[in-house]
Amino acid sequence: MCTIDTREEGESMISDTQDGTFLVRDSSQKGSYTIAVKTGDIIINFRIIFSNHKYGLSESTTFNSVAALVAHYRAVPTRIGITLAHPFSKLQNVCLCFSIYLCSERYVLKYLYAYFQLLQFM
Numbered sequence: 001m002c003t004i005d006t007r008e009e010g011e012s013m014i015s016d017t018q019d020g021t022f023l024v025r026d027s028s029q030k031g032s033y034t035i036a037v038k039t040g041d042i043i044i045n046f047r048i049i050f051s052n053h054k055y056g057l058s059e060s061t062t063f064n065s066v067a068a069l070v071a072h073y074r075a076v077p078t079r080i081g082i083t084l085a086h087p088f089s090k091l092q093n094v095c096l097c098f099s100i101y102l103c104s105e106r107y108v109l110k111y112l113y114a115y116f117q118l119l120q121f122m
Contacts, residue, residue: 007028007034007036009025010036010043011036011043013088014037014043015038015043017038018038018086019038019040020038020039021086021087022037022070022085022088023036023087023088024066033047033055034046034047035048035057035070035073037082039082044080044082046078048066049062055068055069057069057073057079058079070084070087
């Protein structure tokens with residue numbers, strides 16, 4: 001797998017992880033992102049809204065970056081009480097980056113940049 005192309009792929013990556021495990025993936029809407037988080041026996045997908053140069057899960061709480069949004073919801077539960085507790089393992093993310101590189105060099109910079117931005121909040 002080179003990228004997380006579908007909701008199903010993202011969900012399968014975290015389906016056997018502990019509650020609160022999450023990942024950020026490209027959304028089916030071009031240019032958008034989604035956070036998938038495991039809670040109980042299900043995986044909830046939150047579309048990240050981009051409006052007025054800000055990111056949010058709603059228009060009432062917004063952030064300058066996806067990394068800042070993730071950092072916030074790691075500390076504060078969403079409106080439905082879900083906390084982003086465990087990022088999909090760093091080792092798995094690094095392996096995913098190398099997998100992306102092997103498939104297409106143009107993707108590696110995008111994902112490594114996003115990965116290292118998230119690291120600063122962990």
